[in-house]
Amino acid sequence: MADPNGQAQTEQPAAGPCVPVAPTRRGILASVFGTAFGWGMSALGAATGLWAAATARFLMPNALAEPPRRIKVGPPADYPPGKVETRFQPQHGIWVVHGVYRNRRQIYALRSACTHLGCITIWQENEQRFKCPCHGSGFYADGIHFEGPAPRPLERCAIRLASDGQLEVDISKTFQEELGQWEDPQSFVEV
């Protein structure tokens, strides 16, 4: 009691011979579950854990107000050679193009995001190029970069001919030219 820092208290022996008592498993469990305080704290801890888990789950949205990831863009007949369709860009962020890549005529869907820092490119019909307004990167209609800081071509999205005869673009799946992925038949529709 006289010790002002109280440390000595914990080592004060009980009456009788000084035999240190090692904590037993039963003793520890009894100190946790053998008292109303232990039960109360255990229940509080369990409730806190459940609440934290429920909060984390609550913050994960169950419904999104985003446009669908798979969109129909019309039959191939809508895409004459050289056509760059811009009407899907505002909502879905893609250009649908009937172009030439490595001497093969293909219809493909390019993501409109610049590969430099992700600004949205603009199709310039007169110049026949995609132009980034942020830092001046330019891309040909086949998506290959030729000017400005962009380090690689625009990305393609998956495209296929659906059973109803329409082209269907899957925006969630992308293909990168510099990785050789434009050879993947999912990345274009042969014309």
Added chain:
Amino acid sequence: MALRDRIRRWQLWRSIFRHPAPVDRRNRVAVVLTNLVLHLHPVAIPQHAVRFHFTWCMGGITFFLFLVETVTGVLLMFYYRPTLEWAYNDMLALRDVVSFGVLREIHRWGAHAMVIAVMLHMLRVFLTGSYKPPREFNWVVGVMLLVLTLLLSFTGYLLPWDQLSIWAVTVGSNMARATPLVGHEGPFQHVLSVDGVDLITSGSDARFVLLGARSVGEEALNRFYVLHCVAIPLVAGFLMALHFWRVRKDGGISGPL
């Protein structure tokens, strides 16, 4: 060395808990006084103060409900958008679309319970004469907190943005028209006029300031949202801190007469 001692000598532990374990009277006092959570309670209280039937715990329950409202309210804010387009739909989605869609119900029932708890707390304080000197000022602070609790309920009532809330707030805010001096239908409003032209009109009186418009619309929704989520809770939080501090400074919880 026992694990407990090793933890107690760990610098990280000692940087947070500066005193040895509360094994004697002196260290029990030191630990309580230097811990933010523990110091909210006095080191020692009179024996009658822990008797449940003396306080009914109503002040503490009110504060607990305020914390419940804060936690659930912050979570609701992650989904709710106070706009004409989304407010009602987000309110429905908080029940039907999100996981654990009971948070809004907890928030609403907690608000009802908080008003009831405040009333019972005031009833207890009145019946035990705890408003008498030296506690008169804390009674006044408590009355302010009662008003803020009611204002929190009033402002929160508009946020679901259904017919009930719009017309309830229309009726409620119409009372502000009759405010003396600054309500355009209230007494003495003609006092504030220049060359016979009234300064207080339907476009400049207390109701207009409250709603941000002449009728309940998106401006009022946004104002009530900010009042409900930020402004009133901040003021109430300050007054609660003052209220609890004054309980201690006025001699702790009052004794039986």
